[in-house]
Amino acid sequence: MGRFKTGIYSVVNFRDVDMEREILEAADSEILHLKNVDEFEAALPEIDGLICDITPITPERISRMDKCRIVVRHGMGVENINIPAATEKGIIVCNVPRFNLEEVSDHALACSLSLIHRLPHYTWRVTRDRSWKLEDFPPADQFGELTMGILGFGQIGQILARKSRAIFKRVIAYDPFINREICSELGAEAIDDMDEVFRTADVVSIHVPLNDETRYFVNINKMRMMKPNANIINTSRGGLVDLDDLQYALHNGIIAGAALDVIEGEPLPDMTHPIFDEPGCIITPHTAWYSNSSLKKLRTIAAEEVRDVYMGKRPVGQLNTIQ
Numbered sequence: 001m002g003r004f005k006t007g008i009y010s011v012v013n014f015r016d017v018d019m020e021r022e023i024l025e026a027a028d029s030e031i032l033h034l035k036n037v038d039e040f041e042a043a044l045p046e047i048d049g050l051i052c053d054i055t056p057i058t059p060e061r062i063s064r065m066d067k068c069r070i071v072v073r074h075g076m077g078v079e080n081i082n083i084p085a086a087t088e089k090g091i092i093v094c095n096v097p098r099f100n101l102e103e104v105s106d107h108a109l110a111c112s113l114s115l116i117h118r119l120p121h122y123t124w125r126v127t128r129d130r131s132w133k134l135e136d137f138p139p140a141d142q143f144g145e146l147t148m149g150i151l152g153f154g155q156i157g158q159i160l161a162r163k164s165r166a167i168f169k170r171v172i173a174y175d176p177f178i179n180r181e182i183c184s185e186l187g188a189e190a191i192d193d194m195d196e197v198f199r200t201a202d203v204v205s206i207h208v209p210l211n212d213e214t215r216y217f218v219n220i221n222k223m224r225m226m227k228p229n230a231n232i233i234n235t236s237r238g239g240l241v242d243l244d245d246l247q248y249a250l251h252n253g254i255i256a257g258a259a260l261d262v263i264e265g266e267p268l269p270d271m272t273h274p275i276f277d278e279p280g281c282i283i284t285p286h287t288a289w290y291s292n293s294s295l296k297k298l299r300t301i302a303a304e305e306v307r308d309v310y311m312g313k314r315p316v317g318q319l320n321t322i323q
Contacts, residue, residue, distance in 0.1 A: 002030035004310050005067075007047040009034040009055060010074045011267065012299060019296075020051070023303040027310035044068075049306040052080075054267060059085035070094065070309040072302045075289075077237065078319060079210060087320045094305045094317035098155065099297040100289035105159040107288035108235050111259035112148065112203040113167070114282060115231040116141050120257060124279035138256075141202065141229060143167050149201025151194065152208035152236070153178045160205060161188040172197055175208075198225040203233060210237035220245040223254050231257040235288040238264035247275040256280055261288040 006029045008017050017033045024031060032047065034040045040055070044064045050057075050071045057071060062085045070092040071081060078095050086093050114120060117140045125131045148164040150157045153175035164171050165187035173183055174194045183190045191197055197204060204226070208214055218232065218241040226232075232255065234241050243264060249255050257280035263269040266286060275281060289298075305315040 002028045004029040004048040005032055005043075005046055006030070006049040006051065006306055007032045007034050007040070007043045008051045009040045009043075010051060010053040012053060012074045012295070013051075019299050020303040023300065024307050024310075027307045029307070029310060049309065051302050051306065054080050057081040057086070062086055062089050062091065065089065065091065070306055070315065072096065072305050072315075072317070074298055074302055076100075077209070083320050087322065090322055092309060092315060092322055093319045094302075094315050095319060096298055096301045096305075096317060099301060100291075100294040101155050101159055103291045103294050104156050104235050104288045105163060107261060107284075108156075108160050108205045108207075108233050108259075109163050109167075111233050111235075111261075111282055112164075112205065112231065113143065115233075115257040115259060115280070116143060116146065116203065118257075118280075120282050121279050128279070144169055146170075146202040147172060147200055149173070149191075149197040149204045150188070151175075151197060151204060151206050153183065153188075153190075154207060156235075157205075157207040158182060158186060160207070161186045172201060195222070195225060198222050202227065202229060203231045205233040206236050206240055208236060208240065210239045215239050216242040216245075218242065218246075220249060220254075223249040226255050228253060229256045231255065231259070233259045235259075235261045238262040238266060238269070243273060243275055247273070247278060250275075250278045250280050258282070260284070262286055 006024055017031050021031050032043050034043055045066055048067050048069055053074045059082050068091050072094045076095050076097050081093055083093050118138060122137055125136050146168055147170040148168040150161055150173040153173045161171050171188040172191050173188045174191045174197045178190050180190045246258055259282040261284045305317055308315050
């Protein structure tokens, strides 16, 4: 039995915890591979560290984590972890940033090209309607004549801008804290008014955090500003887009298409929602980040953070200050 116990409760570890075990052996840590919520709840009082996914780490759960020193989120967003409660309990909270920047930007770009070339619509008509008639298929647009719009100009937004510049006629970006010099270096234009991005862009790719101000900020009012051939891509958080409004806009031709890698209600969204019946929509199960490379980075860095805390070191991704 090890000196420490590390609980791992994450969809990332659906197969095994071998990679984490090899890393945490250096800190004399036993691993508890928690496979269901009952095992997770039962382990809370005895674990010294926790690696988790989007499972809510609530104040009530934190109150029972009497031995825990660190919680590491498999991913960048930590909105599922009550950081004030963890801080008061003396628990370090970490995320794993920068493990998936290339993957998410690649996914957004791939979706934009697929939507513009009407691939979801064409595939739908062929496979669902068994049609091979040209009149059933709307013509595609040419990438080099169009504008890519990026909302949120952090690291992923910047990488997407760099990749898009070689494909699109114009790349525009909005962020209230945008670095205009970096924007210019990447060949993009900084836009002062977010609504101008909706009005101008043929593709709007969303890369902003979810908070009270941004929840459902992409709604029917914004979609009515867009061109009828325009498309929306969301690889950030499901709550940024009003799903009912998006389905209405797609169904009624207000916009042409959408690509969603995130949907509100994850990990168990409403799979009966009519958005799943829209021919102009690409829907993927929160896998924009998912590659062999990013998966290895994510698991390795998370385990190393826990190991370092056990060994008296400060973790690189620490988000809170412990007195």
